[in-house]
Amino acid sequence: MKIHNFSAGPSILPKEVMQKASLAVKELDDSGLSLIEISHRSKNFVDIMDEACDKALNITKLRGKGYKALFLQGGASQQFLMSAYNLLEKKAGFINSGTWSTKAIKEAQLLGEVIEVASSKDKNFNYIPKTNSIPADLDYLHLTTNNTIFGTQFKEIPETLVPLVADMSSDIFSTNFDYSKFSLFYAGAQKNLGPAGTTLVIVKEDILGKVTRKIPSILDYSIQIKSGSMFNTPPVFSVYTCLLTLRWIEDNGGLDEIGKKNKIKADLIYDEIDKNSKFIGFADKESRSTMNATFNLSEPSLADSFDTLCQNAGISGIKGHRSVGGYRASMYNALSISSVKALVECMQILEQKSK
């Protein structure tokens, strides 16, 4: 039986990416050696790292615009700390749209003053807050473009003259955003990009070098840039698999085509949530995420029936996060339209059966 993998992350990757990654662990191309036993300073691996960084800049249309791409370790959580270390001299602004923003705020507070420019905490983060006025004296404004747990996503990026920093872990590469609005954005790989264990960081070089503190080497973007993401041994398997996914994105028409497919998937599920009497969407309609649809049953007593229906249809990973409950269907790039249709069918059967 085909498994429809709606996991929130680590999550589904393109089948061919997983197959090629598996082969490389046995033997990288015709090198006679496994990907995981070669030196990261060998031409084989340096080429992999360079191509991955190039493709990340190409796909985001940032080539030649003063940006550098890095593949680092530690996940977005490490970037919460690293971005503040490198950029926070006096005061940073944050838009608090959920659990991950809240965590980012906590780490930045260790290094300077932090203000919440907007927050949706009053309604358990079920909407993207409006930012009416953004102080002009901020070192930067940080936002989380997509909130995996709550199923919300920024539809418009706030207009401001201060540098924008974004955690894009769960919607990077999901469509053709204007990435040039951001001075720094980062994404843990384990959604649209690759396996857990590496973090893509794209940073505009002109925002660096402005803080007066000494930055620990491993947390210093300038040092990481100078060493081509190889200040120390990089996570070779994760970076290689990210490269395979980036090639897959290009081979599948780039972010325009990816974005169209993601819209079809999101429309399918949200249409069903809205017309099906047995389900209630969690996120406000205008804040709905194309990546993670959050919803609850209108009658909690139907949970067993629905879970059985889903299980029999091979649907996996739709249990909602404990802070929201209910269900969460994560529909990252590699998830097929047919998987969403399979889930929608379960929702329809539930409604028919419960009439």
Next chain:
Amino acid sequence: MKIHNFSAGPSILPKEVMQKASLAVKELDDSGLSLIEISHRSKNFVDIMDEACDKALNITKLRGKGYKALFLQGGASQQFLMSAYNLLEKKAGFINSGTWSTKAIKEAQLLGEVIEVASSKDKNFNYIPKTNSIPADLDYLHLTTNNTIFGTQFKEIPETLVPLVADMSSDIFSTNFDYSKFSLFYAGAQKNLGPAGTTLVIVKEDILGKVTRKIPSILDYSIQIKSGSMFNTPPVFSVYTCLLTLRWIEDNGGLDEIGKKNKIKADLIYDEIDKNSKFIGFADKESRSTMNATFNLSEPSLADSFDTLCQNAGISGIKGHRSVGGYRASMYNALSISSVKALVECMQILEQKSK
């Protein structure tokens, strides 16, 4: 042709480990899903993490002695910072035995006073320095048990009452050390343990919680312990592959047997270095590493001949580090005795040919 992989790291892993890791990227056991697309909170992965931590404590004979094992990200370089963040309140001592010790010192200096208790810098780190007196008021004493670049290794661990902290990246699990001498030790996986991308940290809990500074969450051992190495998404592939290697160590007789085999390999190469007129060992005899043998040609003009001999024999990765020059044969656990014999044969042929 069989390739004899003497790479300094990332480096050779047991063949069966690479094969099983490759299979898991295709499908983990009979789950229907790849290792890299499942949630790290799933029972499948939590079991992997738990078993890996258990095995690390079992193999080092530290179970029940107040230690915790963690699999983190960022390599030993991140531990240079993290250990200081968690332990350095006033003053730390370091034994400077090479490049990596020097880097560790640099990062610790950001957080407090650092003194060099001993150093072998005077002779380009070709020996392990003696530590005659260790101040009693240190928060901890840090050493690098094996120096990959220079091919030196501690044969005796300094006696002291202050907590010992060790970077064991390149000789962890190479023999049955008395690991209980250390309060904290860590190792980037990419030598004796697994693929790059994770770092094993073993820490005695009673040394934590004694500094007054606020520690960033991701760098806080206590937070990492509380969350079972899952403060954020762990590098699932690297951790799983480490588990496979730990199982392999147990299945091959544990550290006693591994240590015996490593001694045979080291004796083979050092015997040849000492009796072959065309080679000169770099490291002092009493400081020689069982993991990395460093040596130079006595006549530099023989380089082309020797390189050709090695190439024809399938010997890979023996170029010395730029700070030492010459050759470095890294003989980690998974390297077979026959590979060392193949290298020794090339050295013998060179001597015969050049008579």
